[in-house]
Amino acid sequence: MAQPLNIMLAGFGGQGILFAGKIIAYAGLIDEREVSWLPSYGPEMRGGTANCSVCLSDEPIGSPLVTEPDALIAMNLPSYERFIDDVVPGGVVVVDSSMVGACTMRHDIEYYTVPATSLAEENGLKGLANVICVGKLLEATGFSTEEVCKQAIDKSVPASKAQLKDANKRALEIGEAWTASVC
Amino acid sequence: MAEKVLMKGNEALAEAAIRAGCRHFFGYPITPQTELAAYMAKRMPKIGGVYLQAESEVAAINMVYGASAAGVRVMTSSSSPGISLKQEGISYMIGADLPGLIVNVQRGGPGLGGIQPSQADYWQATRAVGHGDGHVVVFAPSTVQEMADSAASAFELGDKYRVPVMILADGLLGQMMEPVILPEPLADDALPKKPWALTGHKGEREHTVVNSLFLVAAELESSILERAERYQQISRDEQRAESFLTEDADVIVVAYGAASRIARSAVVKAREQGIKAGLIRPITLWPYPKDALEATLASAKAYLVTEFSTGQMVEDVRLVVNGRKPVSFFAHTGGVVPTPDEVLEALRLANEGEVFDIIPFQGKLTRKKEVQNG
Structure with missing residues (x-):
């Protein structure tokens, strides 16, 4: 039985935070686990930070609102600052270092810094920094497998954008493979 | 077994309502309920149903009254301030013994309040859903699966007892996604017969009347008492926990x-x-x-x-x-x-x-x- 994993994903509206959360949630569904996905909604999504709680567990999920994340994906500085203190000791944080820049770091959690936005642009995957971060989280926590996450991408990408499935899968792989700056 | 899919509570409820035979939706947009209406707007035209965005919540609930009187499974959805506007129509539906599903995806109140999840409309739903001596059956789902399942239960109980039914959800349940197994669509001939519905007597039966106005006190009393007996039966047989x-x-x-x-x-x-x-x-x-x-x-x-x-x-x-x-x-x-x-x-x-x-x-x-x- 895998450990339950409570994940907070946060960034600017438009960075694909909710979509990244959906891939993780769908992976949990394919793995036949209990999952929940809860977005922040309302005015907060326009201009401010968008965030999304995802829970993966083998037991029925109580509160779907993640207040003490085991893992955080932070895709900008305000989001990092808002949620970093909530991460449980021993938890994991994936930081898009192209967007977060210099920040105060905690010493009791594992950092995975990935220049996801730059990597996405360099690889012709503009707008897929979110999925690169999911790839890094996958590698860091083993919340599922690469194969399942790719199936989850197939499920999550809407039919009208089916041509983007392969790009999403490449972004996932790039995130998984990025190992240079674990600290 | 049907496939598990990841859906928002609002959307799962909408799809389940369609599968329970609902082909008529009248509403007016409001956060955090909007995905429900948006889903209906997309789906209903494809399956020969009616999606109508009314000019107001008051208009929407009265369209529900009319469609229900014609015997079809019908629903509306809103969030707290919008439900307050619907209260007059809900009371009329109670008085006219009309079933129908009203979904309240609650947000903070009073007044315009906020848009985050709330349960502050409990009294409204259970005590004062409209003026007069009446009730609606109230379901309170707690998962996306239950959002879906409660739609079918709501239509069944509503038709069985001829009462409006409310699903009292909240922004959290409406907005969150969870895996859900959607119910099998109900066959058209599985819908209950409604001899009281206004479908035209075609010279073959007495005409039926759907009305909540009784100017003779004794007649109003007897209609209330008859309904009260149904409420007693509901209270005895339909408690769920x-x-x-x-x-x-x-x-x-x-x-x-x-x-x-x-x-x-x-x-x-x-x-x-x-x-x-x-x-x-x-x-x-x-x-x-x-x-x-x-x-x-x-x-x-x-x-x-x-x-x-x-x-x-x-x-x-x-x-x-x-x-x-x-x-x-x-x-x-x-x-x-x-x-x-x-x-x-x-x-x-x-x-x-x-x-x-x-x-x-x-x-x-x-x-x-x-x-x-x-």
């Missing part, structure tokens, strides 16, 4: 909907700490599941109620308990969702024999010791 770890529980949390999920997390944590905690989760709010609560009164030492309001359902719990055991209360309101740890702390206090009404006030916990009646 889930009991979780209650058999040996010293302290029992009573919570519904999204609050019950927080409470469930707190109960699991309490058990890990050796506190014998349990949960009663009302699935119907009217009729209130008195029997499930009554069944625990001999063994439980104390009750804790938690909801997203300053204390509404707690009154129903106190009515059932009637002074026989202490009932404490803890809540957040206005769109603030309590954490499992806060509920756990309240649970721990209740387990230690404290009796309290706690409402966090400006970041501080203010505790009011309360004298129990009886």
Whole structure:
């Protein structure tokens, strides 16, 4: 039985935070686990930070609102600052270092810094920094497998954008493979 | 078995309603309910149904009245301020014995309030859903699966008893995604016959009347009393609740909907700490599941109620308990969702024999010791 994993994903509206959360949630569904996905909604999504709680567990999920994340994906500085203190000791944080820049770091959690936005642009995957971060989280926590996450991408990408499935899968792989700056 | 899909509560409820035979939706957009109406707008035209965005909530509920009188399965959905606007029409539906589904994806109030999850419309749903001597059946789902399942139950009970039915959800349940297995679509011929519906008598039967106006007092009384008998039957036969770890529980949390999920997390944590905690989760709010609560009164030492309001359902719990055991209360309101740890702390206090009404006030916990009646 895998450990339950409570994940907070946060960034600017438009960075694909909710979509990244959906891939993780769908992976949990394919793995036949209990999952929940809860977005922040309302005015907060326009201009401010968008965030999304995802829970993966083998037991029925109580509160779907993640207040003490085991893992955080932070895709900008305000989001990092808002949620970093909530991460449980021993938890994991994936930081898009192209967007977060210099920040105060905690010493009791594992950092995975990935220049996801730059990597996405360099690889012709503009707008897929979110999925690169999911790839890094996958590698860091083993919340599922690469194969399942790719199936989850197939499920999550809407039919009208089916041509983007392969790009999403490449972004996932790039995130998984990025190992240079674990600290 | 049908495939599990990941859906928002609002969308799962909409699709399940369609599968339960609903082909008529009248509404007006409002957060955090909008995905439900948007889903209907996309789907209904493809399946020969009607989606109509009315000019107001008042118009929408009266369209529901009309469609229901014509015998079809029909629904509307809104969020708290919009439900207030629908109340007149709901009362007319009650008075005319018309079924129909009304979904309230609650947000903070009063007034325009906020758009975050709330349970502050409990009294409105269970006590004062419209003027006059009447009720609607109220379902309180707590998962996306239940959002879907409650749609079918709502139409079934509504048609069976000729009463409007409300699904009282909240922003959290409406917005969140969870895996859901959608029910199989109901065959057209599986829908109940409605001999009272206004479908045209074609010279073959007496004409039927759908009306809520009775100017002769004795006639109005008899129509109310006839309905009251149905309410009694509903109260007896249709109470629904889930009991979780209650058999040996010293302290029992009573919570519904999204609050019950927080409470469930707190109960699991309490058990890990050796506190014998349990949960009663009302699935119907009217009729209130008195029997499930009554069944625990001999063994439980104390009750804790938690909801997203300053204390509404707690009154129903106190009515059932009637002074026989202490009932404490803890809540957040206005769109603030309590954490499992806060509920756990309240649970721990209740387990230690404290009796309290706690409402966090400006970041501080203010505790009011309360004298129990009886």
